[in-house]
Amino acid sequence: MRNKKHTSWWIIGIVVVILLGVGLSVGANGGFARKDEVTVGTIGPDVQIWQHIADSEQAKKAGLKIKVKSFTDPVALNRATASGEIDVNAFQSWSYLQAYNKENKKAQLAALGTTYLEPMGLYSDRYHSIKEIPDGATVAIANNPANTARGLLLLQSAGLIKLKSNFGATSGTNDIASNPKNLQFKEIDDTTGPRVLKSTDLVLIGNTIALTGHLNVLKDSIYHEKVDQSTKDNINVLATAKKNRHNKEYKKLVTLYHNKQIQQWISKKYQGTKVNVKKPLSYLK
Missing domain, CATH: 3.40.190.10 (Periplasmic binding protein-like II)
Incomplete structure (x- = not known):
């Protein structure tokens, strides 16, 4: 009996070590996803921005592992975010997010923070x-x-x-x-x-x-x-499923986006067309 008990505990120990080492958790879709990895969905040139951020030293220092997923359909991206397939998305203005929520009462999103304003x-x-x-x-x-x-x-x-x-x-x-x-x-x-x-x-x-x-x-x-108070509804935001709006790991992405070195790269890459806006969410309301 003692040997069987020891064997059982030994097997359980190995399983625990493996799970901790791999860092797996059951995802919302029934599959497995890394606990320490944040999936960011985005569109167009912003794919390059978030890939740069994902590969940056600043992301490593923040303890963030970021996986970037490219989309072409903004509605599909919002729905994937609301369902949990995507953790955070980076593509839409505050007014676009409000319009989406108005049309999708059962799949609500929430803003995590502001990013930029780029003029239409x-x-x-x-x-x-x-x-x-x-x-x-x-x-x-x-x-x-x-x-x-x-x-x-x-x-x-x-x-x-x-x-x-x-x-x-x-x-x-x-x-x-x-x-x-x-x-x-x-x-x-x-x-x-x-x-x-x-x-x-x-x-x-x-x-x-x-x-x-x-x-x-x-x-x-x-x-x-023109960049002024009249266009504040057009400021872009990072968004997540409403239930995740207080997630501390996701909120780190807001701080990371506004990092000085990251902003210098974005400004040079896009010739100043993505105007950095670091404001509290209360500014939008």
Whole structure:
């Protein structure tokens, strides 16, 4: 009996050591995932940013092992984050996150912290200034509520349209009060902006997507957002499933993003188009 007991404890000990060494835990999808690894889902040029962060000395010093997963569909990325397939995502503005939560009551997300603001731009291969835009010109605009509203606010800022007084973060073209140039609107998928530039008079493009088409919002757009209080809803955030909003390991990613050396690399890589915004979440509300 003694030998059997000793053998049983010996086997249990080996199993415990193996599990501790490998650092496995059962994931939300029934598979196994490393406890000490954080999966960050992102889109477009931000994939390079987070891969750089994952490989950095700063990440090692913070004790973070980061796995970066690339997506092309923002809705799919948010859903993967809400389900736990992705721990944290890095691609969306505060207003986009609010719009997603409004449409997905059972798969809520929460912001962990702010990252940057990159101006949305109005681009054209046919016109070089706002003054050149003719009556009846067609404007390609994102087909998701947050970026539709953001694009319309930009057109108002440019003096091309006037919006109703109750215009909100998810309002659309039905809330245009005045359209003196009789602009026509064509809804497109966010990610196709650079590709439709040659076939459309004007295209509203967010900078993350613009960069994938080798466009610099500060140089190539005919008009772009100014960085001020009026654009704070457009500040990008790190997001996670609502139940994980207090996760200390995930919050380390916010601090890591704002690291001085990391920011120097981002600024040089993207020619200043990703403006660092280090603000408390209360600033957005």
